[in-house]
Amino acid sequence: MQKVTLKKSALPAFRTLPAWIYGSQLESLPSSLEQGELVHLYSPKQEFLALGYINPKSQIALRILSFTQKSFTPEELKKRLQKAILKRESLLLKTNGARLIHSESDELPGLIVDSYANHLSLQINTAGMERFRPLILESLKELLSPLSIIDKSDEKSRQLEGLESSNGVIFGEVPQEILLQEEGARFGINLLEGQKTGYYLDQRQNRLLLAEMAKGKRVLDLFCNGGGFGIHALLKGAKEALFIDSSEMACEQVKKNLSLNQLENKGRIISANVFDELKGLREREEKFDLIILDPPSFAKTKEQQKGAMNGWKYLIIGAIKVAAPKARIALYSxxxxxxxxELAQVALEASRDSYTRLQILQYHLQDIDHPAILNMPHSLYLRGIVFEVLK
Known part of the structure; x- marks a missing residue:
């Protein structure tokens, strides 16, 4: 196995046991290294530091697999898959949809596997993990006996790794619609067309927390996707819910999901630009008691943060203007x-401009099947705040 050497200047940062090593932190790499090849990482004094896989073409040059083991065998990969799946056993007693493998957080960098009624959605986002594709598929079949496996490896990260997108059914037959059951709610999932890997599983617990606040309330579900927040709220006794999304496909799915839960008469659906529709709601003097803002990412890079703050501020001001007295507003990034x-800061600015006070009620994070690890801050990516409007 070839070896690479960490620069002396990178040693202090390495003491946090990072999941990634950047190319700028390594001494010059051997020209013979191939994308995804397993390598040993050594200190400037030639002490063993870690095992990982290398990609000389990527800014993230090395992804760590172990700080103690010097080999990564097929048996070890299967062991890690099994360990991650076992962690989700109790969750799968409550729902038939869960993330089974969450990349670095499950010691399998670059691999994501979601299960929807035992139909698996797979993402392989790195060159190193791509080398293990046959073994991953074989192990998943052995451990889970899935009905089907669909490849959704089309994230931008594959381009950064020098890989082409990979989409399509790998194994079995994927039905046009899969029925997901989540704490008493039913959702139709279209894995062949759905966003990301099909459904926002990471918001599961947050949907349930907000639903507990919804009894007798008018709910506004913005950027609603499949309508998860609003439908859970209706099942917990909300008076009515308005769902808004710019995607006609998403709105069609909300309509189907309302029908699956026998809630057709309690939901209104509008396919429109959310920014524009908030203005329309204000002009029509509509008011809501529970407002959910769960937009797609406004800031995928640090450079986009300023523009994201402006977008968020506009949305929060719009939400405040259609908020009933003592309404709750939930923001998710x-x-x-x-x-x-950053969410709290932009909410403060929006409240000042609206001459309104906001009280923080709850902080929300991604659900338990999307674990974060402290030595990889990027793994804690979903944050939410629930406010009460004090006018």
């Missing part, structure tokens, strides 16, 4: 660069 502090 799925960008690492828009954390709790």
């Amino acid at each position: 799925c960008s690492y660069h828009m954390g709790l502090n």
Whole structure:
């Protein structure tokens, strides 16, 4: 196995046991290294530091697999898959949809596996993990006996790794619609067309927390996707819910999901630009008691943060203007660069401009099947704040 050497200047940062090593932190790499090849990482004094896989073409040059083991065998990969799946056993008693493998957080960098009624959605986002594709598929079949496996490896990260997108059914037959059951709610999932890997599993617990606040309330579910927040709220006794999304496909799915839960008469659906529709709601003097803002990421890089803050401020002001007295507003950011502090700051600015006070009721994070690890801050990517409007 070839070896690479950490620069002396990178040693202090390495003491945190990082999941990634950047190319700038390594001494010059051997020209013979191939994308995804397993290598040993050594200190400037030639002490063993870690085992990982290398990609000379990527800014993230080395992804760590172990700080103690010097080999990564097929048996070890299977062991890690099994360990991650076992961690989700108790969750799968409550729902048939869960993330089974969450990349670095499950010691399998670059691999994501979601299960929807035992139909698996797979993402392989790195060159190193791509080398293990046959073994991963074989192990998943052995451990889970899935009905199907669909490849959704089309994230931008594959381009950064020098890999082409990979989409399509790998194994079995994927039905046009899969029925997901989540704490008493039913959702139709279209794995062949759905966003990301099909459904926002990371918001599961947050949907349930907000639903507990919804009894007798008018709910506004913005950027609603499949309508998860609003439907859970209706099942917990909300008076009515308005779902808004710019995607006609998402709105069609909300309509189907309302029907699956026998809630057709309690939900309104509007396919429109959310920014524009908030203005329309204000002009029509509509008021809501529970407002959910769960937009797609406004800031995928640090450089985009300023623009994201402006977008968020506009949305929060719009939400405040359609908020009934003592309404609750939930904000969710799925960008690492828009954390709790940034959300609180932009909410404060919006409240000042609206001459309104906001009281923090709850902080929300991603659900348990999307674990974060402290030595990889980017793994804690979903943050939410629930406010009460004090007018």
